[in-house]
Amino acid sequence: MLIVAAVALIDKTGCVLLSQRPEGKAHAGQWEFPGGKVEEGENVGEALIRELREELGIDTETSCLAPLAFNGEGDLLLLLYACRKYKGVPTPLEGQTLAWARPDEIFSYDLVPADKPLAAAVRDLLS
Numbered sequence: 001m002l003i004v005a006a007v008a009l010i011d012k013t014g015c016v017l018l019s020q021r022p023e024g025k026a027h028a029g030q031w032e033f034p035g036g037k038v039e040e041g042e043n044v045g046e047a048l049i050r051e052l053r054e055e056l057g058i059d060t061e062t063s064c065l066a067p068l069a070f071n072g073e074g075d076l077l078l079l080l081y082a083c084r085k086y087k088g089v090p091t092p093l094e095g096q097t098l099a100w101a102r103p104d105e106i107f108s109y110d111l112v113p114a115d116k117p118l119a120a121a122v123r124d125l126l127s
């Protein structure tokens, strides 16, 4: 079972950050929430904080991560948190493309399949 922690990062205007997977990776060109695999010895919050530093150059803490939704597909368990408080400006540090989406725009992005139920929870939260 692969556990993946991801975040709906929400800005002051109520938009959510989406990340487009780079060429050469599975689901290249499709959009997802920033995050990644929980590594051995990490808890979910620690993994997410590490991924946000590595991928986006931003800092947050566990008290700013609110559990929002999950989805299990095959051997993948996706855990989505909402986060409105973080330090720094999200910057694409790993070749990805970033976009801030309004709630009504989320489904106009070509989302990775497992993210669709999660995206619905984000849209409902922000609408």
Ligand SMILES: Nc1nc2c([nH]c(=O)n2[C@@H]2O[C@H](COP(=O)(O)OP(=O)(O)OP(=O)(O)O)[C@@H](O)[C@H]2O)c(=O)[nH]1
Residues within 6 Å of the ligand: 004, 005, 006, 025, 026, 027, 032, 033, 034, 035, 036, 037, 076, 078, 112, 113, 114, 115
């Ligand atoms: N970060 C993230 N991963 C997701 C989401 N939805 C989803 O199905 N995934 C899948 O969960 C896995 C996350 O792995 P990852 O981000 O740590 O690693 P990766 O495949 O990008 O790169 P890798 O080659 O370094 O393992 C990928 O298989 C990815 O397709 C999502 O919203 N965010």
